[in-house]
Amino acid sequence: MRPKNEQELLARAExxxxxxxxxxxxxxxxxxxxxxxRDKGWVGMLIETVLGATAGSKAEQDFNHLGIELKTIPINSKGYPLETTFVSLAPLTQNSGIIWENSHVRHKLAKVLWIPVEGMRQIPLAERRIGCPILWQPSADQEQRLRLDWEELMDYIVLGKIEEINAHLGEVLQLRPKGANSRSLTKGIDKNGQIINTLPLGFYLRKQFTSEILQQFMQNG
Structure with missing residues (x-):
């Protein structure tokens, strides 16, 4: 059952x-x-099921009717994220007219319900605890930082510099291959405007940025 409103969703998460x-x-x-x-996404799927998320693998927000995206985030004993957070696939072709305001990344990050979960390897999966939920919207400063990174990274794609993209680009957002192997190739554009085969790229939030979100909540909480 999907939650009727934000309060019901938060109550379930709490x-x-x-x-x-x-x-x-x-x-x-x-x-x-x-x-x-072999079940990398299992924790996320469990939490989605329990909270009543409806999007599945679709590009829309998990709670589209509420305008909220759900993100489970593995943390260590100090509450620091253990991995980067996938946001959305990057549009490698047919991207003219896409600006920050109508981008998937902005849409997905407009409002996020973060569910921290213990992720340390020494704790057996069954014994890992779920943390307090955090309902977050980017501040003006956070959105500006996301926007600057997104615009810089999209410039690489639009100008056909896909080969030059690396994980060091971007302060809070990075672009990384999303496909695990050559079977998951997709179409992209090189610097001569020619269509090429390339790995799909995904936008990921850096750990420092998600750590900032979690720390902010802990200070305010």
Whole structure:
């Protein structure tokens, strides 16, 4: 059942805070894998199911009717994110007319419900606890930083400099290959305007940026 409003969504998220993944999975009769080697997205899928997210793998927000995206984020014992956060695929072709205001990245990050989950490898998956939910909207400063990175990275794509893109570009946002191997190739454009085969690229939030979001909440909370 999808939540009717933001308050109901937050209440659901708060009700699972403090539970272990096995406690939550057993409440919903969902089998828990031994580890995440073959089930990388399992934690996210569990939380989506419990909270009533509807988007699945579609490009829209997880709670489209509320304008809210859901992100589970693995953290260490100090509350620091353990990995970057995928936002959306980058448009490598047919991207004329895309500006920050109508971009997927801005749409996805307009309002995010973050669910921190213990991610340290030494804690068995079943025993990892779910943290307190954080409902976040970018501040004017955060949006400006996201926008500057997005515009710089999109310039590389539009100008056909796909080969020059690396994970060091961007202060808070980075572009990285999303496909695991050559079977997942997609179309892109080189600097001569020719169509080429290339790995799909995804926009990811850097750990420093998501750490800032979590720290901000802890200070205010």
């Amino acid at each position: 009700s699972i805070a403090g539970l272990t993944l096995s406690e939550l999975a057993s409440q919903w009769h969902i089998a828990i894998p031994p580890n995440l080697k």
